[in-house]
Amino acid sequence: xxxxxxxxxxxxxxxxxxxxxxxLDSVFYFGMKSLIINCEVFFMVEMIKNKNKQNIWAYxxxxxxxxxxxxVLWGSASSAIKIAYDIxxxxxxxxxxxxxxxxxRFFLAGIMTIxxxxxxxxxxxxxxxxxxxxxxxxSLFQTIGQYYFFFMALAHxxxxxxxxxxxxxxxxxxxxxVYLFHFExxxxxxxxxxxxxFAGIVMILGGVKALSGMEAISFSGEGAMLIxxxxxxxxxxxxxxxxxxxxxxxxxxxxxxLGGAVLFVIGVLMGGNLVFRSASCALNLIxxxxxxxGAYTMWGVxxxxxxxxxxxxxxxxxxxxxxxxxxxxxGENNEAFSITGIIALLLVVAGIIIVNREGKVGR
Numbered sequence: 001x002x003x004x005x006x007x008x009x010x011x012x013x014x015x016x017x018x019x020x021x022x023x024l025d026s027v028f029y030f031g032m033k034s035l036i037i038n039c040e041v042f043f044m045v046e047m048i049k050n051k052n053k054q055n056i057w058a059y060x061x062x063x064x065x066x067x068x069x070x071x072v073l074w075g076s077a078s079s080a081i082k083i084a085y086d087i088x089x090x091x092x093x094x095x096x097x098x099x100x101x102x103x104x105r106f107f108l109a110g111i112m113t114i115x116x117x118x119x120x121x122x123x124x125x126x127x128x129x130x131x132x133x134x135x136x137x138x139s140l141f142q143t144i145g146q147y148y149f150f151f152m153a154l155a156h157x158x159x160x161x162x163x164x165x166x167x168x169x170x171x172x173x174x175x176x177x178v179y180l181f182h183f184e185x186x187x188x189x190x191x192x193x194x195x196x197x198f199a200g201i202v203m204i205l206g207g208v209k210a211l212s213g214m215e216a217i218s219f220s221g222e223g224a225m226l227i228x229x230x231x232x233x234x235x236x237x238x239x240x241x242x243x244x245x246x247x248x249x250x251x252x253x254x255x256x257x258l259g260g261a262v263l264f265v266i267g268v269l270m271g272g273n274l275v276f277r278s279a280s281c282a283l284n285l286i287x288x289x290x291x292x293x294g295a296y297t298m299w300g301v302x303x304x305x306x307x308x309x310x311x312x313x314x315x316x317x318x319x320x321x322x323x324x325x326x327x328x329x330x331g332e333n334n335e336a337f338s339i340t341g342i343i344a345l346l347l348v349v350a351g352i353i354i355v356n357r358e359g360k361v362g363r
Contacts, residue, residue, distance in 0.1 A: 168198065
């Protein structure tokens with residue numbers, strides 16, 4: 001239903017697409033419809049679970065649909081941020097206001113994450129005193145570092161290109177886990193998966209021309225997105241290590257709040273300005289907060305009740321949703337459905353599947 005609605009919006013030639021999509025009723029409908037569907041799925045699952053002793057979250061159709069919902073949320077991040085730049089009136093060179101927007105988003109996401117986690121745990125989630133140093137480190141990598149460059153990149157490149165390049169974080173995380181943190185073992189499967197995935201990244205950057213310097217790659221665009229992916233990889237490894245002593249939802253929720261607050265204050269000190277020109281600005285900000293909080297909470301539920309490899313492999317849908325939603329919301333059809341764009345996306349997806357594919361059991 002949502003996709004039919006969005007398609008109708010895009011095909012409406014009687015009114016500018018962006019004017020209509022940002023109309024209060026349209027934005028409210030899309031945001032609330034997503035939230036209602038998520039709640040309906042959650043409560044339906046709880047009802048079925050009460051009738052069936054088998055854990056319904058381990059039932060593959062439920063696992064797949066929930067993972068798909070999470071990837072739709074995560075995939076819509078690039079579109080939502082670029083749309084926010086438009087409705088908040090933030091120019092590509094307005095770094096201070098961009099940092100303020102990122103800070104506001106993640107402070108809100110942190111509050112939502114703790115609220116959702118507390119409801120699911122049926123108790124208020126509060127970090128241990130010993131976990132404060134973990135939260136500080138995570139906020140530096142996962143929120144401050146990653147999203148400073150992520151928001152910078154999306155001011156200079158398309159959502160399609162950003163979604164594909166950002167997927168390189170999956171492969172950087174494997175390399176860091178094996179060679180830097182040493183909590184995973186090297187395997188031919190992981191090596192091949194990284195090679196295939198990075199081939200897709202190189203292709204979207206311009207192929208051989210990018211490697212030889214003939215293709216123009218900007219630091220503030222493609223370069224910033226690659227740096228954001230490196231910070232993502234570092235934070236993924238850190239949260240895996242730190243979650244041995246603390247609830248990962250607690251770590252993420254409070255590091256979102258801390259990192260968001262730091263980014264917002266930095267933006268204010270730099271002279272940034274965040275003007276809410278209409279109700280659409282507030283709805284957009286709430287939705288961006290829900291992207292991180294809702295997707296992370298539901299993904300955490302899946303990881304709790306399923307083998308990690310079974311859930312992680314479904315992450316291949318993340319860049320796919322990013323590309324498709326950029327085409328729908330931002331009108332980037334030419335790049336999304338070009339030969340280069342499709343092959344690059346397929347290589348990245350194949351790489352994610354290969355590195356997360358469960359190895360054979362019983363040696």
